[in-house]
Amino acid sequence: MGDRTETLSFFMSATGTEDEAVAFMLLEDCHWNLENAVNTFFLMNDSGGGDIGSGGGPQTGGAVPGPTHSEGVYTSEELIPKRVWKVVEADPYGQYPFLYIILGVDKCVVFDTGTGCGDFKGFVDKNINTASLPYLVVCSHVHFDHVGGNAAFQKDEKFLGIAMGNRDQKFTENVEINSLALAHQGCVIKPFMVTRWLSEGELIPLDDDDTSKENSLEVIHTPGHTPDSIALLDRKGGRI
Ligand SMILES: [Zn+2]
Numbered sequence: 001m002g003d004r005t006e007t008l009s010f011f012m013s014a015t016g017t018e019d020e021a022v023a024f025m026l027l028e029d030c031h032w033n034l035e036n037a038v039n040t041f042f043l044m045n046d047s048g049g050g051d052i053g054s055g056g057g058p059q060t061g062g063a064v065p066g067p068t069h070s071e072g073v074y075t076s077e078e079l080i081p082k083r084v085w086k087v088v089e090a091d092p093y094g095q096y097p098f099l100y101i102i103l104g105v106d107k108c109v110v111f112d113t114g115t116g117c118g119d120f121k122g123f124v125d126k127n128i129n130t131a132s133l134p135y136l137v138v139c140s141h142v143h144f145d146h147v148g149g150n151a152a153f154q155k156d157e158k159f160l161g162i163a164m165g166n167r168d169q170k171f172t173e174n175v176e177i178n179s180l181a182l183a184h185q186g187c188v189i190k191p192f193m194v195t196r197w198l199s200e201g202e203l204i205p206l207d208d209d210d211t212s213k214e215n216s217l218e219v220i221h222t223p224g225h226t227p228d229s230i231a232l233l234d235r236k237g238g239r240i
Contacts, residue, residue, distance in 0.1 A: 007034050015041045019094045021183060029225060069127050073118040076101075076127060080237050085128050089114040093184045095145035101128050102217065102234065104206030107160060108133040109217060111232055112140050113149030116190060120149040121156070134158035138204065138217075141165075141229040142172045144181040144189055151190035161195030163204070165219070168227035169197060178226070198230060 004027075011023050015038060030037040069076045073090045087099040093115060100111040101124055108129040114120050121135075129135070137153050139146050139162065150162055164172050171178055172194065181187040198204075203216040218233040220240070231240050 004032060007032055010034055011037055011041075014038050017041070022094060024183065025180060071123055071127070074120060074123045076123070079239075084234070084237055084239070087114075087120070087123070087128075089118065089120065089145075091115040091117045091145065093117075093145070093187060097145040099149075100232075102206065103129065103133065105210075106133065106208055107136050107206065109204065109206070110135055110137045110153065112146040113137060113153065115145045115187065116148030116151070119152070121152040132158075134160050136160040136204070137162045138198075138230075138232065139164045140231065141226040142175060142178050143226065144179040144184065144187055147175070147179060147192065148181075148187070148189055150192035154192055162192055163196040163198050164194050165221055165228045165230035166197035166199055167221050167223055167230075171226070172228045204232070 007027060008020070008023055011027055011034060012018070012020070014034075015023070017023055026041060027034075027037045030040060067078055074087050075090070076085050076087045078085050083103055085101040087101065089095075089097050089099060091097070091114065095115065097112060097114050099114050099120065102109040102111065108124075110124065125132070135153050135156055135158070137150055139150065142164070153159055154162065175189055175191075176182070179189050181189045198219045200219060200221045202219045203211065203213060204219065205211040205216045207215055214235050216235075218235065220231045220233055222229045222231045233240050
């Protein structure tokens with residue numbers, strides 16, 4: 001452990017970060033390779049990502065900022081008018097995950113649900129999914145800052161389910177260990193059940209009457225940050 005303590009303190013002084021938990025997670029992701037971890041840290045800050053590492057989270061570059069809405073720990077931004085929103089969660093663990101909401105014709109797709117520290121579903125109900133479309137939750141990977149709000153959606157009577165990548169199902173199912181919630185004091189992930197396992201290239205139609213690629217979200221496996229990481233390609237919006 002002595003070596004790791006030293007690596008951790010090198011990492012923190014090289015990057016100027018004061019968040020030991022984030023530093024630990026990033027080093028862990030990079031198998032304690034200091035150089036890789038430092039590079040990843042700066043890359044991640046350049047792209048403005050809210051997650052450590054990358055791979056799972058969509059990027060938002062080039063967007064003309066839409067109106068924002070702030071309530072509790074959540075701030076939303078409309079990326080594509082009446083269709084795609086980004087919500088940032090100001091969580092107590094310092095992750096600030098980016099959560100995406102895509103309004104389809106017959107469903108509302110929620111891509112990641114945050115740490116569960118606030119009422120994310122209530123925020124989306126009130127400010128974004130005002131037509132009360134049924135929810136389909138898709139999670140980019142099993143880390144606690146992406147799946148923590150899942151349980152709240154599951155309770156909804158019109159709920160369509162929770163979908164995650166099928167590349168390493170065992171890894172995903174071991175939420176207790178692989179969510180890393182245990183490394184964050186006070187963080188508890190309420191149980192949730194994955195109801196659909198997504199293959200590479202699988203389509204999630206935004207309208208069940210038009211299941212074309214153009215009108216769907218396409219699943220791309222992006223292992224790296226975690227073995228189960230996925231991204232969603234929105235052809236209509238030209239975004240990942
Ligand atoms: Zn993560």
